[in-house]
Amino acid sequence: MYAAASGVLIEPLADAWCAFSPLSGQTHLINDTSVAILEHLQAAGHATVADLCALLAEETGQPATEAVEMVAGALNTFVLAGLARCLPA
Amino acid sequence: MSAGRAGETALPIEVSRAPGPPAMASPAPLTADRVAELLTGSGLVLDLGLARVRVRSPLAWPAAAQIATAYRHFGADADAEPGNAAPPWADLHLDLRPGLGLRRWVRPQVRLLADGLTAFEPFPAAQVLPLLEWGANWLIGRRMNDVLLLHAGTLARDGRALLMPALPGSGKSTLTAALVTRGWRLLSDEFGACDPASGLMRPCVKPVALKNASIDVIRRFAPAAELGPSFEGTRKGTVAHLAPPAASVAARHQAAVPALLVIPRWQAGSATTLEPITPESAFTSLAFNAFNYTALGATGFRTVLGLVRRMALWRLVYSDLEDATQRLDALWSQLAADAPAPAPTPLAHDAAVAPHAG
Numbered sequence: 001m002y003a004a005a006s007g008v009l010i011e012p013l014a015d016a017w018c019a020f021s022p023l024s025g026q027t028h029l030i031n032d033t034s035v036a037i038l039e040h041l042q043a044a045g046h047a048t049v050a051d052l053c054a055l056l057a058e059e060t061g062q063p064a065t066e067a068v069e070m071v072a073g074a075l076n077t078f079v080l081a082g083l084a085r086c087l088p089a
Numbered sequence: 090m091s092a093g094r095a096g097e098t099a100l101p102i103e104v105s106r107a108p109g110p111p112a113m114a115s116p117a118p119l120t121a122d123r124v125a126e127l128l129t130g131s132g133l134v135l136d137l138g139l140a141r142v143r144v145r146s147p148l149a150w151p152a153a154a155q156i157a158t159a160y161r162h163f164g165a166d167a168d169a170e171p172g173n174a175a176p177p178w179a180d181l182h183l184d185l186r187p188g189l190g191l192r193r194w195v196r197p198q199v200r201l202l203a204d205g206l207t208a209f210e211p212f213p214a215a216q217v218l219p220l221l222e223w224g225a226n227w228l229i230g231r232r233m234n235d236v237l238l239l240h241a242g243t244l245a246r247d248g249r250a251l252l253m254p255a256l257p258g259s260g261k262s263t264l265t266a267a268l269v270t271r272g273w274r275l276l277s278d279e280f281g282a283c284d285p286a287s288g289l290m291r292p293c294v295k296p297v298a299l300k301n302a303s304i305d306v307i308r309r310f311a312p313a314a315e316l317g318p319s320f321e322g323t324r325k326g327t328v329a330h331l332a333p334p335a336a337s338v339a340a341r342h343q344a345a346v347p348a349l350l351v352i353p354r355w356q357a358g359s360a361t362t363l364e365p366i367t368p369e370s371a372f373t374s375l376a377f378n379a380f381n382y383t384a385l386g387a388t389g390f391r392t393v394l395g396l397v398r399r400m401a402l403w404r405l406v407y408s409d410l411e412d413a414t415q416r417l418d419a420l421w422s423q424l425a426a427d428a429p430a431p432a433p434t435p436l437a438h439d440a441a442v443a444p445h446a447g
Contacts, residue, residue: 007387009387009390009391011394013368013369013372013394013397014367014368014369015369016369018372018390018394020387020390022386022387025383025386027372027376027390029369029372029373
């Protein structure tokens, strides 16, 4: 289960997005898929890898099972960057 | 700034200074004798625009002559005049002291105390000005967290700012000095100070520090440039200081609208290339070249984003200074033709001073 870190700012910048984490003080350039995941976490409060895969499958038309590895990897990166938090099960 | 900003205000910028008199419209010339008198008395208060720095020292000479040369167009603040009981307000405090022990007399040294603390190793006593300049820059970089401080040469024309962020050794100061000698208003050769509330660039007018080969480059480029003496054998080699022009000093409380970002890089033997860059690349450059991006947190993020969104974004590679300045002038003219000049933006406490367009 994952949640967005508090206070994360996401702003469009040309063809990409900038995300700032007050938790880590880091700024990252991220792509549209990353924004979709982070915005869903911010809106829903929390989500599982399966929830996020279902969301992406709905938006892209790709099978949810093909997104598992990518979503799990992205969430790990977000946690390290201070953009998301891993919640206890 | 320790005085603090008055608040998140719209234009014009309001800066509170407590207590602080209005700046003098026509300051008395800063002579070596006057500098010596102030250094050894209540202190010499240098109003740089972004900050006021008080310098004190029992070492009147050679400090006075060196400071008077580099800051020739600055006036000593009115509140430092004899007979004025109010102590001069200053944001930052520097003390130049003689070396300790034998180094007071044998190969004499000078020490710098920044806000009462020793921040640097002593310098030879004859190198007072380089020590003072580095110390002041160090202190500004650490303390002025009410603005986003970029490591950048910053100039202005017609109220609009040209911002040149770069790493040391990129030719930033040389290019800044060259443009100043061609009539651009100097905001700073070291600090691009962006006010987060207004998004405007604030001047921090100090002498332009030129190093090594750059000194002769500028002497050839502009023989009439007001360059002070060369200090040889400093920790950064030979250093000389270009005095800020009187017009830049007079406009040191005049903010400018950020208009053009140019990331400069001097490369021996290269042809001049001036090309647009992506917003992502510009964002990375600005954030990387900011002294206090991390310290400002979300404010730093929003301020950098605002700069990237409102400026034209370019990269310059050059070796020929004449060609580079001409190309920048041409680009500037092209951009200016597309946008009307903004209204002057004096700081509120300087409202009594006649506005001076950059």
